[in-house]
Amino acid sequence: MTRDWIGTAQTLSQALPYLQRYAGAIVVVKFGGNAMGDQDAMAEFARDIVLMKQVGLNPVVVHGGGPMINEMLGKLGIESTFVRGKRVTDQATVEVVEMVLTGLVNKRIVQAIMDEGGRAVGLSGKDDDLMVAEQDDPELGFVGKPAEMNVQVLHDLNAAGIIPVVAPVASGTGIGETFNVNGDTAAGAIAAALKADRLLLLTDVPGVKDENGQVMTQLSATQVRDMIKSGVIAGGMIPKTETALKALEDGVRAVVILDGTLPNASLLELFTEHGAGSIIRND
Secondary structure, three states, rough: OOOOHHHHHHHHHHHHHHHHHOOOOOOEEOOOHHHHHOOOHHHHHHHHHHHHOOOEEEEEEEEHHHHHHHHHHHOOOOOOOOEEEEEEEEEHHHHHHHHHHHHHHHHHHHHHHHOOOOOEEEEEEOOOOOEEEEEOOOEEEOOOEEEEEEHOOOOOOOHHHEEEEOOOEEEOOOOOOOOOHHHHHHHHHHHHHHHHEEEEEEEEOOOOOOOOOOOEEEEHHHHHHHHHHHOOOOHHHHHHHHHHHHHEEEEEOEEEEOOOOOOHHHHHHHHOOOOOOEEEOOO
């Protein structure tokens, strides 16, 4: 018997308290767009999600797909304009967004989960009025923010042993309206409506860093607000931490920002003592 085998057994044994802790818990996982282009990374992510379901958690996957949208817009010759760093989404663009997210990207993730032995169903915010959005900014066109959430379909899928995979496309209050919703924002709104135990925001950085560039493994909501105000949290980390704060205010127990490129990042966060990112809790 080798040390590797013994180490594996010890790791499984040490995970027992965490497996018991999360039994039956709802965990919403935001899966970013960049890793979706890598077949091995997709398979590894899917395996982690299937394992969560196998050991008694109820994972809900919410995904983005920015790189794929950009690629398709380029192929179709549709030019993008930006206002304050955000894409203006006209009617032609939102149709491409819906096609890519609900068709190509969503079904790739569903297939990856099925290939790893899980059961998954892909849907968007438009299905069963899961997410009804309103216009975020008139200058941005069909970019929406969640206004109404109806998550019974997610509870039904979880109860049936099926993993929901949600594309962040929403219906509007007007007839025939479709809105593109930021993936992090959608994940936060879904986690809040489900009163999830954890919201995992997978990104390409190790977590929230302090003024010295060191990752902070645990933060309070007040600390995050202070760090945003002082400029320590800046750039692309601002919308992620703001999503975390809003989710906490709306009933999510804790939010973790972690590096989704790290192998088995979600499992390390949930089932080990040291975790794998920056966990943010209410004070």
